[in-house]
Amino acid sequence: MSNSAANKAASLARHFETELVHGGTLRSQFAETSEALFLTQGHVYDSAEQCEKRFLGEDAGFIYARFSNPTVAMFEKRMALLEGAEAARATATGMAAVTAALMGLVKAGDHVVAAQALFGSCRYVVEEHLPRYGVESTLVNGTDLDAWRKAVRPNTKVFFLESPANPTLEVIDIEAVAKIAKSCGAKLIVDNVFATPLWQKPLALGADCVTYSATKHIDGQGRCLGGVILASEEFITTHVHTLLRQTGPAMSPFNAWVLLKGMETLSLRIERQTRTAATLADWLAGQKKVTKLIFPGRKDHPQAEIIARQMGGPSTLIALEVAGGKAAAFRFLNALKIFRISNNLGDAKSLAVHPATTTHQRFTPEVRASMGVGDGLVRLSVGLEHPDDLIADLEAALALV
Numbered sequence: 001m002s003n004s005a006a007n008k009a010a011s012l013a014r015h016f017e018t019e020l021v022h023g024g025t026l027r028s029q030f031a032e033t034s035e036a037l038f039l040t041q042g043h044v045y046d047s048a049e050q051c052e053k054r055f056l057g058e059d060a061g062f063i064y065a066r067f068s069n070p071t072v073a074m075f076e077k078r079m080a081l082l083e084g085a086e087a088a089r090a091t092a093t094g095m096a097a098v099t100a101a102l103m104g105l106v107k108a109g110d111h112v113v114a115a116q117a118l119f120g121s122c123r124y125v126v127e128e129h130l131p132r133y134g135v136e137s138t139l140v141n142g143t144d145l146d147a148w149r150k151a152v153r154p155n156t157k158v159f160f161l162e163s164p165a166n167p168t169l170e171v172i173d174i175e176a177v178a179k180i181a182k183s184c185g186a187k188l189i190v191d192n193v194f195a196t197p198l199w200q201k202p203l204a205l206g207a208d209c210v211t212y213s214a215t216k217h218i219d220g221q222g223r224c225l226g227g228v229i230l231a232s233e234e235f236i237t238t239h240v241h242t243l244l245r246q247t248g249p250a251m252s253p254f255n256a257w258v259l260l261k262g263m264e265t266l267s268l269r270i271e272r273q274t275r276t277a278a279t280l281a282d283w284l285a286g287q288k289k290v291t292k293l294i295f296p297g298r299k300d301h302p303q304a305e306i307i308a309r310q311m312g313g314p315s316t317l318i319a320l321e322v323a324g325g326k327a328a329a330f331r332f333l334n335a336l337k338i339f340r341i342s343n344n345l346g347d348a349k350s351l352a353v354h355p356a357t358t359t360h361q362r363f364t365p366e367v368r369a370s371m372g373v374g375d376g377l378v379r380l381s382v383g384l385e386h387p388d389d390l391i392a393d394l395e396a397a398l399a400l401v
């Protein structure tokens with residue numbers, strides 16, 4: 001899918017790049033150029049009558065920042081436009097978005113099917129948190145469509161997946177999984193963090209709900225946490241609106257403002273970071289000490305054919321395995337100078353992490369192996385530096401492995 005196809009898939013009246021800069025802007029009476037930061041918990045009313053009407057929903061306007069805030073509303077509107085979603089709700093973090101989307105759809109006695117290759121915290125919510133409330137879950141190999149079909153029970157209400165997955169960059173056929181979900185009356189939630197809103201439109205592929213950690217590429221400069229849930233108006237109203245208002249995982253207006261500024265440069269950053277990642281992946285693939293290289297933009301990616309169909313571009317992330325397990329991976333990480341060791345991703349600064357001892361540390365070696373997280377695996381998040389400097393950094397570090 002090219003970027004113009006991404007524009008079409010999201011049925012944008014204006015192009016993606018234009019909405020990134022202008023979408024959802026609410027100007028105050030001062031007609032400011034840059035989005036205003038409404039750092040306020042609440043709002044005052046002209047009269048008790050107006051206040052009553054506001055609470056009844058008969059008078060449009062803001063009430064309290066746990067419910068909504070003008071700066072947060074701009075962020076939500078802009079995200080909804082980009083994603084081609086009718087509605088969006090911002091949350092304090094990506095995990096708040098994932099948790100609220102999942103918990104909003106289930107009650108005790110229900111069942112969730114999820115892909116096993118998940119970000120550690122997402123897997124915790126599915127595998128350990130939901131069962132405490134009587135919601136069972138089954139984890140499947142997300143690339144195996146039969147496994148999704150076989151896992152379905154009469155009480156299955158939700159399918160959940162990440163694609164590409166963290167950190168293995170495994171890709172799932174979203175359209176095919178959406179069809180299976182639809183056939184059994186379950187809702188499909190896609191965590192689209194790794195793809196970014198630029199490269200993949202899960203709603204156009206049949207998903208019911210998309211979540212992001214805005215902490216990653218949407219901020220893009222490692223400053224603040226944020227999350228967002230995107231879906232139809234009906235989905236949001238029925239499943240998450242009240243849950244979010246009453247339980248309070250609200251986004252701070254300050255963070256929404258930073259994220260709005262981040263979005264202005266999102267396509268520039270993602271396009272450049274993706275291009276550099278592709279250059280680095282091709283270079284790494286030719287290195288003797290790299291025993292495995294996974295990049296969604298390469299023909300040797302196990303799901304290359306699905307990627308060509310469902311993504312407009314590959315990724316700003318690379319997964320690689322160095323020979324020699326954990327000790328070699330640590331030597332490699334410790335020798336890097338421009339790539340810094342950090343578990344964040346999607347940043348302007350290139351970052352590297354050892355998933356087995358960080359994001360996926362909680363799991364037993366067997367579970368990690370089933371998720372594709374070996375002891376030699378390193379995840380690279382490619383930033384905005386010059387590719388030649390990054391290659392020189394990788395080359396020097398590999399020499400010490």
Ligand SMILES: *Cc1c(COP(=O)(O)O)cnc(C)c1O
Nearest residue numbers: 093094095119166193213215226
């Ligand atoms: C980081 C991440 C999250 C969680 O986001 P936070 O903003 O850190 O809460 C969820 N899913 C994926 C795939 C992530 O990479």
